[in-house]
Amino acid sequence: MGMIMEPERRKTDLIDFLRTIQRPDSPLQEIDGDLSLVESGLIDSLALLQIITYLEQTYDIDFREKGIDPGELRSVNAILEFVAREITA
Amino acid sequence: MFIDLAPGRLVEPLSGRAWNSREIVARVIARMQRLQSEGLGHGDRVFVLYGNKLEFFVDVLAAWHSGASLVPIDSRLTSFEIENLARAVEPRLLLVDSSAGAAALSGLTVLGVRVLDTTAWDIAGDSHPTAGRIRSHARLDNEALMLFTSGSTGVPKGVVHTHRSLRARWIALKDALGLAAFRRTLCLLPTHFGHGLICNSLFPWLAGQDLFIAPPFSTECLMRLGWLIDEHKITFLSSVPSMWGLALKASKPPAARSLRRVHCGSAPLSSLLWRQIQEWAGTKEVFNAYGITETGSWVAGTSVGDFVPEDGLIGVPWGSVIRTLKSADPHAPFDPDTQCRAAETGYIWINTPALMQGYYRQPELTAQVISGGWFYTGDIGVVDDRGWLYLKGREREEINKGGTKIYPADIDAVVEQFELTKEVCAFAVADPLYGQNIAMAVVLKDENSATIRALHDWMKRRLAEFKMPVRWYALDSLPRNSRGKISRKEVEDRCMARSPLDLRSILRTE
Numbered sequence: 001m002g003m004i005m006e007p008e009r010r011k012t013d014l015i016d017f018l019r020t021i022q023r024p025d026s027p028l029q030e031i032d033g034d035l036s037l038v039e040s041g042l043i044d045s046l047a048l049l050q051i052i053t054y055l056e057q058t059y060d061i062d063f064r065e066k067g068i069d070p071g072e073l074r075s076v077n078a079i080l081e082f083v084a085r086e087i088t089a
Numbered sequence: 090m091f092i093d094l095a096p097g098r099l100v101e102p103l104s105g106r107a108w109n110s111r112e113i114v115a116r117v118i119a120r121m122q123r124l125q126s127e128g129l130g131h132g133d134r135v136f137v138l139y140g141n142k143l144e145f146f147v148d149v150l151a152a153w154h155s156g157a158s159l160v161p162i163d164s165r166l167t168s169f170e171i172e173n174l175a176r177a178v179e180p181r182l183l184l185v186d187s188s189a190g191a192a193a194l195s196g197l198t199v200l201g202v203r204v205l206d207t208t209a210w211d212i213a214g215d216s217h218p219t220a221g222r223i224r225s226h227a228r229l230d231n232e233a234l235m236l237f238t239s240g241s242t243g244v245p246k247g248v249v250h251t252h253r254s255l256r257a258r259w260i261a262l263k264d265a266l267g268l269a270a271f272r273r274t275l276c277l278l279p280t281h282f283g284h285g286l287i288c289n290s291l292f293p294w295l296a297g298q299d300l301f302i303a304p305p306f307s308t309e310c311l312m313r314l315g316w317l318i319d320e321h322k323i324t325f326l327s328s329v330p331s332m333w334g335l336a337l338k339a340s341k342p343p344a345a346r347s348l349r350r351v352h353c354g355s356a357p358l359s360s361l362l363w364r365q366i367q368e369w370a371g372t373k374e375v376f377n378a379y380g381i382t383e384t385g386s387w388v389a390g391t392s393v394g395d396f397v398p399e400d401g402l403i404g405v406p407w408g409s410v411i412r413t414l415k416s417a418d419p420h421a422p423f424d425p426d427t428q429c430r431a432a433e434t435g436y437i438w439i440n441t442p443a444l445m446q447g448y449y450r451q452p453e454l455t456a457q458v459i460s461g462g463w464f465y466t467g468d469i470g471v472v473d474d475r476g477w478l479y480l481k482g483r484e485r486e487e488i489n490k491g492g493t494k495i496y497p498a499d500i501d502a503v504v505e506q507f508e509l510t511k512e513v514c515a516f517a518v519a520d521p522l523y524g525q526n527i528a529m530a531v532v533l534k535d536e537n538s539a540t541i542r543a544l545h546d547w548m549k550r551r552l553a554e555f556k557m558p559v560r561w562y563a564l565d566s567l568p569r570n571s572r573g574k575i576s577r578k579e580v581e582d583r584c585m586a587r588s589p590l591d592l593r594s595i596l597r598t599e
Contacts, residue, residue: 024559024592025545038308045308046491046522049335067316067341070309
């Protein structure tokens with residue numbers, strides 16, 4: 001399903017997902033798309049694992065094959081750019 | 090070896106900084122001069138609010154050779170918690186670097202603690218000292234190290250080790266494991282707790298092996314772990330199970346086959362994860378290491394030749410004697426009647442020359458766990474007819490959040506002081522990332538969103554972020570046992586039948 005998803009829909013779905021793993025006192029609507037998810041305190045650092053699992057399941061990306069640069073999960077925009085590259089590769 | 094100053098190289102793989110043995114000794118001498126000029130001397134204690142960097146390890150040796158005891162402090166603690174620890178221990182100095190908020194530490198000055206920012210020390214020429222020899226004031230039975238295992242918000246529980254107990258641990262490990270596999274050791278664990286400091290770092294480094302020191306639990310390192318191992322030809326690393334979720338998922342395995350040994354400890358290691366680590370690391374030499382701060386950490390592990398990973402399997406003692414007894418009572422006699430038979434479940438007791446001196450200024454608490462040189466671990470297990478130890482459970486009241494031990498009483502102590510709290514009880518809940526996480530049941534005098542927000546704010550100012558409960562339950566009363574005592578297990582059972590508060594909604598409407 002990820003292959004046909006429009007960019008706006010990808011962003012909405014990602015933010016909906018991040019809401020389920022964010023720290024309780026970090027309101028997502030105030031987070032800029034370029035703000036670091038971990039450094040801003042929005043999510044716990046190990047929650048990157050949950051983001052990876054989400055991307056695997058949503059877009060069929062196999063991270064174990066290729067590894068991942070931590071910077072590619074740094075922010076909402078970075079994740080969306082990564083996904084865009086992966087699904088057009 | 091050890092503190093006769095033949096340490097190996099120190100390397101920060103992320104920053105690229107590295108000091109060889111000669112450079113380390115030069116800096117130790119310079120920092121000793123600085124510390125002693127600030128009044129540090131025999132019997133003093135020095136808090137260090139940073140870790141996992143080159144300077145920290147130099148400060149360990151500088152403090153020890155000055156005759157002082159080192160107290161590594163978790164930099165994630167709030168100023169409230171640090172002041173509480175300082176009030177109890179009365180350190181002479183607190184060493185900070187540029188990452189510490191100076192304003193937040195102003196309360197320490199009132200307590201008479203001298204706060205020193207060491208950021209500029211190395212830049213100021215500490216690498217080029219004029220004097221070339223160390224005059225050590227360290228003595229074998231001096232207090233060397235204090236590690237806090239709980240009580241950051243109440244009565245601190247400081248585990249005190251002497252130079253003798255630390256050396257006993259390192260000599261035991263060298264005898265049991267040798268040094269060859271530790272030639273290039275990577276530490277990804279925090280240096281303010283026993284596993285990361287005493288065993289992962291100081292044991293190999295002070296025995297002349299090279300130590301590669303990374304920021305603790307760094308996601309960047311975990312996601313590049315395979316590359317890091319290959320790039321620096323790492324031969325050994327230790328770990329906690331929660332680290333591997335991210336590493337196995339996001340990092341390509343190492344390809345150069347330099348790894349000779351991997352340890353995993355501080356939390357239960359499932360047989361499934363164990364096999365996955367073996368496969369990823371490209372070696373069967375992945376050992377479940379059993380360690381306790383009070384015994385200088387690692388006391389046993391799977392160094393038993395061919396073994397198949399099993400849930401709870403630890404293995405054989407490393408420089409210690411391990412017994413399972415039918416009683417956890419320190420006054421019970423150690424006779425054949427009290428010892429469990431092979432494969433019979435009992436309380437785990439350990440006898441080791443690496444045993445702590447005791448809990449700082451808490452002789453009664455010390456007497457509850459030490460009897461005739463034997464230490465009661467608080468763990469439950471079995472020893473089979475081969476002498477292999479298996480862990481079966483834990484009696485201690487602690488929440489094991491990804492290898493970091495959090496004591497529910499520390500959370501209770503903060504919440505109890507909130508003016509609208511009637512009762513509170515923190516407890517462990519299962520967590521997919523950390524194994525366990527923190528939940529809290531609270532009875533409030535006036536339960537509404539404003540009160541909950543005020544309590545959240547109260548806690549955030551007094552508790553480190555990682556100790557904040559992730560699930561809150563508001564109850565009318567807490568269940569008590571027949572003696573009127575709150576039972577954490579019964580509180581947990583009652584809460585599991587209810588929904589937690591929707592904290593996100595409550596805090597968002599602020």
